């Protein structure tokens with residue numbers, strides 16, 4: 065470790081680390097455009113200037129290694145003048161259209177100008193005109209005039225996805241970002257350039273103009289798009305007289321799982337939280353009172369007991385699986401977790417996995433059978449099958465099952481007339497829970513958005529049978545889940561705030 069002095073305050077920093085990283089990790093503001101921890105330094109924007117005692121001129125913090133005893137100034141007349149001058153250059157040709165820019169409220173240029181710029185424009189020459197609506201590919205729009213040419217987007221496609229779709233073309237103040245001839249920005253991770261872009265040059269076709277970002281409330285969650293389980297921020301808002309709507313997913317930095325990025329498929333999977341939701345309970349195809357349907361479901365399970373099978377989905381949380389397993393023991397039901405949601409074309413060597421469910425590993429660790437053979441065995445002599453958190457008509461047809469069918473689902477589907485009972489349940493962002501990913505990392509998804517849909521939480525439905533007051537994740541852990549050997553003594557309170565690698569024996 066090294067001791068350095070920043071603006072008169074002593075801090076400990078990693079010797080030889082990049083100065084900007086150490087300053088930012090101590091919450092010391094260092095304006096910057098081109099540096100990004102996932103992309104490294106480029107040194108093109110010069111915004112991260114700091115004064116270092118003993119050096120004649122200000123230095124860029126993104127290309128300065130930490131040395132013990134350094135004395136650094138990030139504020140003061142000298143450094144403010146330098147930053148003002150750089151911002152003045154950045155803004156010479158910028159359209160300053162913040163009121164209609166989708167990035168307003170989360171734009172670095174806007175923030176740095178308010179913090180360090182604030183000058184009267186000395187220009188009366190016309191600005192360079194560039195293109196304002198360039199369709200880069202399936203999901204990203206470019207406004208060339210707003211670009212500060214930091215090259216983060218170019219370096220992302222060059223160094224991270226290695227798909228090389230973007231480049232800087234033309235020289236000097238006529239330079240702009242473009243796709244190469246005949247190419248489109250269509251790689252499966254393309255939308256990360258929207259988060260990387262520090263200004264409103266790259267925006268999401270899907271999200272732009274839907275909501276001002278300062279109205280959005282972010283919640284922490286885990287993506288349920290595949291078994292990687294990337295960390296997410298779920299941005300949602302309830303407008304007056306309207307339902308709570310999820311507007312977008314963004315990556316949440318998590319070095320243990322997804323770093324700074326997520327895939328486009330996972331990012332856009334937020335739509336299922338709003339659209340095509342099951343809004344009513346049904347009994348034999350007829351709409352039913354929600355309360356009546358949940359009571360009827362309990363009665364059916366008790367009536368059929370050993371003749372009933374719970375077919376549970378790997379999209380359930382560890383807590384839900386654990387409680388359903390207990391329910392199966394109490395009511396003498398069979399339980400199986402068979403699911404064939406695999407897509408070999410989806411998996412890649414970056415983040416995406418071919419297993420498109422988030423929690424198959426928990427089924428295995430809880431000892432719940434999930435093979436096709438075990439399902440066929442478990443289904444013999446059964447008269448009632450309850451699909452929990454999904455409905456798979458193809459599977460049902462394949463199994464030639466003739467008995468009664470129940471479904472718990474957050475998604476609407478047709479036809480419903482063949483089902484004895486259908487009860488709506490809350491969707492992924494409506495309920496908290498822990499998930500174990502493909503690398504045995506256990507993570508807590510804490511998002512619990514309360515929509516205006518009468519839908520059951522699976523933990524609540526199970527509690528109604530046990531009547532034991534256990535309907536929170538913490539209570540499930542304390543009721544016995546934390547004794548499971550594969551958790552090696554991990555407690556819920558540790559999982560709540562950390563991604564932890566479990567090491568099942």
Ligand code: SF4
Pocket residue numbers: 210211212213214215216217218241260261262263265266
């Ligand atoms: S489009 Fe955005 S990320 Fe790309 S160079 Fe311009 S400002 Fe940087």
Ligand code: SF4
Pocket residue numbers: 287288289290291292293294322326327328329330331415416417
């Ligand atoms: S890689 Fe998988 S978990 Fe990550 S964002 Fe994509 S679909 Fe979601």
Ligand code: FES
Pocket residue numbers: 095096097098099106107108109110111112124125126127
């Ligand atoms: S962030 Fe240091 S030069 Fe751009």
